[in-house]
Amino acid sequence: MAEGQADRWALLRTQYPVLRRYAYMNCGWSGPLSDPVVDAMRRRVELETWEGPVSKPAMEDKQVTTARLRELTARMMNADVDEIAITGNTTEGVNIAVNGVELQPGDRVITTTAEHGGGIIPAYWARERRGAEVALVSVEPDDGHGAILERFDQAIDDRTKMVILSEITYSSAQLLPLRQIVEMAHARGATVIVDGAQTAGHVPIDVHATGVDAYAIPSHKWLCGPDGIGMLYVRRDRIADIDPVKVSMRAAASYDFDGHFEPQRDKVTKFEVSTMSTPTMAGTVAALETYLESGVEETWDRVRALCRYAEARFDRIAGVDLTGPRAEESRTGLFLFKIPGVDPAALTSYLHGEGDVIARSVKQRESVRLSLHVYNNEAEIDHTAEMVERAVREGVPASYVEAAARALGE
Numbered sequence: 001m002a003e004g005q006a007d008r009w010a011l012l013r014t015q016y017p018v019l020r021r022y023a024y025m026n027c028g029w030s031g032p033l034s035d036p037v038v039d040a041m042r043r044r045v046e047l048e049t050w051e052g053p054v055s056k057p058a059m060e061d062k063q064v065t066t067a068r069l070r071e072l073t074a075r076m077m078n079a080d081v082d083e084i085a086i087t088g089n090t091t092e093g094v095n096i097a098v099n100g101v102e103l104q105p106g107d108r109v110i111t112t113t114a115e116h117g118g119g120i121i122p123a124y125w126a127r128e129r130r131g132a133e134v135a136l137v138s139v140e141p142d143d144g145h146g147a148i149l150e151r152f153d154q155a156i157d158d159r160t161k162m163v164i165l166s167e168i169t170y171s172s173a174q175l176l177p178l179r180q181i182v183e184m185a186h187a188r189g190a191t192v193i194v195d196g197a198q199t200a201g202h203v204p205i206d207v208h209a210t211g212v213d214a215y216a217i218p219s220h221k222w223l224c225g226p227d228g229i230g231m232l233y234v235r236r237d238r239i240a241d242i243d244p245v246k247v248s249m250r251a252a253a254s255y256d257f258d259g260h261f262e263p264q265r266d267k268v269t270k271f272e273v274s275t276m277s278t279p280t281m282a283g284t285v286a287a288l289e290t291y292l293e294s295g296v297e298e299t300w301d302r303v304r305a306l307c308r309y310a311e312a313r314f315d316r317i318a319g320v321d322l323t324g325p326r327a328e329e330s331r332t333g334l335f336l337f338k339i340p341g342v343d344p345a346a347l348t349s350y351l352h353g354e355g356d357v358i359a360r361s362v363k364q365r366e367s368v369r370l371s372l373h374v375y376n377n378e379a380e381i382d383h384t385a386e387m388v389e390r391a392v393r394e395g396v397p398a399s400y401v402e403a404a405a406r407a408l409g410e
C-alpha cells in the first residue's frame with residue numbers, strides 16, 4: 001500500500017470514536033458513526049430545534065439535503081438522480097420492488113440459499129400471498145462464479161418472473177457474479193432485484209453497467225451512516241410498471257375530493273411515503289461524502305487486502321478453520337472463521353468481553369464473521385487472532401456461553 005494511502009486510512013480511523021476503545025469489526029451488521037456523520041446530524045437537529053422544523057431555513061436545508069442525498073447515491077451507484085428513492089432500509093427497498101412487480105400464480109421466483117431474511121422472506125410471502133413458486137439456487141463459499149452461474153442457468157426458466165439475490169451474501173461472505181446473472185435473467189424475461197445490504201460503501205456498484213432492475217441499499221452498514229434510512233435504485237424504464245405498495249401524496253399525479261385521481265406512475269418518488277427524517281438524510285450525506293472522498297476502488301482494494309491479511313494470519317492458528325470464500329473473484333471484506341466445536345455466538349461474546357473485539361456470529365455457517373473496513377488495521381486483526389489463539393488454548397469460559405444463550409439475536 002502506498003504511504004500516502006496508508007496515511008489517509010490512519011487519518012480516517014481517528015474520526016470513529018468507537019475505535020478508541022474497540023476493534024470494531026461489525027459494520028456488516030451496523031457501521032460505527034464517525035465525527036462528520038454525527039456533526040451533520042447534530043447540525044440538522046439544532047436547526048430544527050432553534051428555527052422550527054418547518055421554518056423557511058429548515059425547509060430550504062431539507063430540500064438541499066434531500067437533493068444532495070439523491071445526487072451522491074446516484075454517483076456512488078452510477079445511476080441517475082431520478083432513479084433513486086429514499087427508503088427506511090434495505091429490506092424496505094427489496095419489499096417495494098418485489099411487491100410492486102406483477103406476479104401470477106405459478107410464476108417462478110428464484111433466490112439463493114445464502115439470503116438474509118430481508119431477501120428470502122419477501123420471496124416466501126410472494127408464494128404465500130400471490131401463489132408464486134419459489135426455487136432456491138444453492139450458494140456455498142467454495143463455489144467459484146462458474147459453478148454459481150451454471151446453477152442460475154439451470155434454475156431460471158421461461159416461467160421465472162423474478163430473481164432476488166444479494167450481490168454480497170451476508171452468511172457466506174461472497175461476491176456473486178451479478179452482471180452475468182442479470183443478463184441470463186433478462187434473456188428469459190425475469191426482473192432482477194438486488195439486496196445490496198452488504199455492498200454500499202464496500203464494493204463498487206454500477207447499476208447501469210449491470211442492467212439490474214432494482215437495487216436496495218442501507219445507510220447504516222458499510223457506509224457507516226445512521227440507521228432508519230436506505231436508498232432504492234429503480235431502472236428508469238421499470239419505474240412505471242412497478243406499482244408502489246405503500247402510498248402517499250407522492251404517488252398521486254393529481255387528485256381532488258370529487259373522486260378524481262391520477263396515479264403518479266413515472267416518478268421514482270412515488271415509492272417514498274410521506275415525511276422522512278432529515279437528520280438521518282444529513283448523516284447519510286456526510287457518510288457518502290466520506291466514502292466517495294476515500295475512493296470507491298481504493299476502499300474495495302483495502303478491505304480485500306485486510307481480508308487476505310486475516311486469512312494468512314488465522315490460517316496459522318491450529319484448531320481454526322477458515323470458512324469464507326477462497327475463490328479470488330468471490331472475496332470481499334467479510335472474513336469468516338470457526339473453532340470446530342465452539343459455539344460461534346459464545347466466541348463472539350468472548351472476543352467482546354475479553355478482547356474488546358466487536359464481531360458477529362453467523363449461525364448458518366457456525367462461524368464468526370469479521371467485517372473488515374478501511375478504518376480497521378492489521379494490528380487489530382493480529383490482536384483478534386491472538387484472542388482466538390487464547391480461546392483455542394484455554395477454551396471459552398462458561399460465562400460467555402451463557403451470555404451467548406441470553407443474547408438478543410445474532
Ligand SMILES: Cc1ncc(COP(=O)(O)O)c(C=O)c1O
Binds near residue numbers: 029
Ligand atoms: C444481506 C442482507 N440483507 C438485508 C439485511 C437487513 O438490512 P436492513 O436492516 O437495511 O434492512 C442485512 C443485514 O444484516 C443483510 O446482511
